[in-house]
Amino acid sequence: MNDPWKNARRPSSRPPRATPLPPRxxxxxxxxxxxxxxxxxxxxxxxxxxxxxxxxxxxxxxxxxxxxxxxxxxxxxxxxxxxxxxxxxxxxxxxxxxxxxxxxxxxxxxRAPMLELGEWLAGLPADKPALALWLDGVGNPHNFGAILRSAAHFGVAGLLLPPDSTLALSGAAARVAEGGAEAVPLVRLPALPQAMEALRAGGFGLAATLVEGGADLFKATLPARLVYVMGAEGEGMDRALAQTCDLQVSIPGSGAVESLNVASATAVLLSHWYAQR
Incomplete structure (x- = not known):
């Protein structure tokens, strides 16, 4: 392998060398x-x-x-x-x-610092539409990156992570996000009851996203301040958590496949809220 620390030739377009990195x-x-x-x-x-x-x-x-x-x-x-x-x-x-x-x-x-829920809520413009994603179990970095890209495109205000979530931004996720990782803050939630209470106090409704059994997304009227709760890639939405949400929605389709993956579903869900605004 060529020695990356030896670089005697300096093209004329290169600016003066910065503080050297020590060789290993x-x-x-x-x-x-x-x-x-x-x-x-x-x-x-x-x-x-x-x-x-x-x-x-x-x-x-x-x-x-x-x-x-x-x-x-x-x-x-x-x-x-x-x-x-x-x-x-x-x-x-x-x-x-x-x-x-x-x-x-x-x-x-x-890394950008992860926000606490109260800090994030306090920083939102009061009484204006806002959209957030609660990622309940999403773990694949490529799905995470695709979600970040869609979230940035549709102006999502934050990605909310449960207190026990191990999900963190990786290089792979940031590359797939194509710059979206810098546009959408990550927010650490407190325990479930406190998180829901604080979000509702901030004017947010919570919508559980189900593969089947929820109201038709395209017929639903969504609140101006909304949190979509997204399930894990394989297991889907936790049913107990879904029942504690204010509404449950599903994305209708042809039935040729069982469902969309979580990243594709996220893009559809975000676009529907965005269209209603």
């Missing part, structure tokens, strides 16, 4: 694993969205030489703020991202 033994890039407060992003849209919304979270940047002209604003920011970056070979980017789907750029960044 054998010249290999650092492993993909990060601490709990850091995340390894990859993919053009994921990294660009981070730069546009939270540039101060950037810690290290790795890029292919071909992206130097396109990443000039980011590289100049790195120089001005003494954030280390390196131009590396394709194989090194594959190892850094642990995938070939990096689109020539990898970044180590600080």
């Amino acid at each position: 033994e054998g010249g290999t890039p650092p492993p993909p694993g990060r601490g709990n407060d850091e995340l390894r992003l990859y993919g053009w849209n994921a990294v660009q969205a981070l730069f546009e919304r939270r540039p101060q979270a950037l810690r290290k940047l790795y890029l292919a030489e071909a992206l130097i002209p396109r990443l000039q604003p980011l590289l100049k920011w790195c120089v001005a703020n003494r954030v280390g970056y390196r131009v590396v070979e394709e194989g090194d980017l594959n190892k850094l991202a642990a995938t070939t789907h990096h689109e020539g750029v990898v970044a180590d960044v600080l």
Whole structure:
């Protein structure tokens, strides 16, 4: 493997070198694993969205030489703020991202802080429409990324996670989200009764999303402030939780397949609420 830390040739389009990253033994890039407060992003849209919304979270940047002209604003920011970056070979980017789907750029960044429910509710504009997703058991990172992308597209105000949820943003989810991960905050819920009480006090209705047995989504009138409660990929919606919600809805279809997967269903549900606003 070419040594990613040796880069004697400097194309004229490259800005002055930023604060150097220390070489590792054998010249290999650092492993993909990060601490709990850091995340390894990859993919053009994921990294660009981070730069546009939270540039101060950037810690290290790795890029292919071909992206130097396109990443000039980011590289100049790195120089001005003494954030280390390196131009590396394709194989090194594959190892850094642990995938070939990096689109020539990898970044180590600080995670966005997860909000508490009360903090999130207090930050919402009062008496205005708002939509949120309660993810009850969603775990697949690609589904999570697709949900984030749809949520950003339809202006979802937050993704609500149960207190025992292990779901967290990963590099894979952020890449699939195509920048949406920076647009939608993650919110940690308290215990179920307290969470529902606080949401209802904030003017939200809760809609359980069922594969079957709920009211026809396309005939339902949805409240202006709404939380869709989404079930797990395999097991679906927890029935006990569904019964505690204010309404239960299902997406009608041809019956040729049993149901949509959770990411596809989310896009349909969000679009219906959005159309009614």
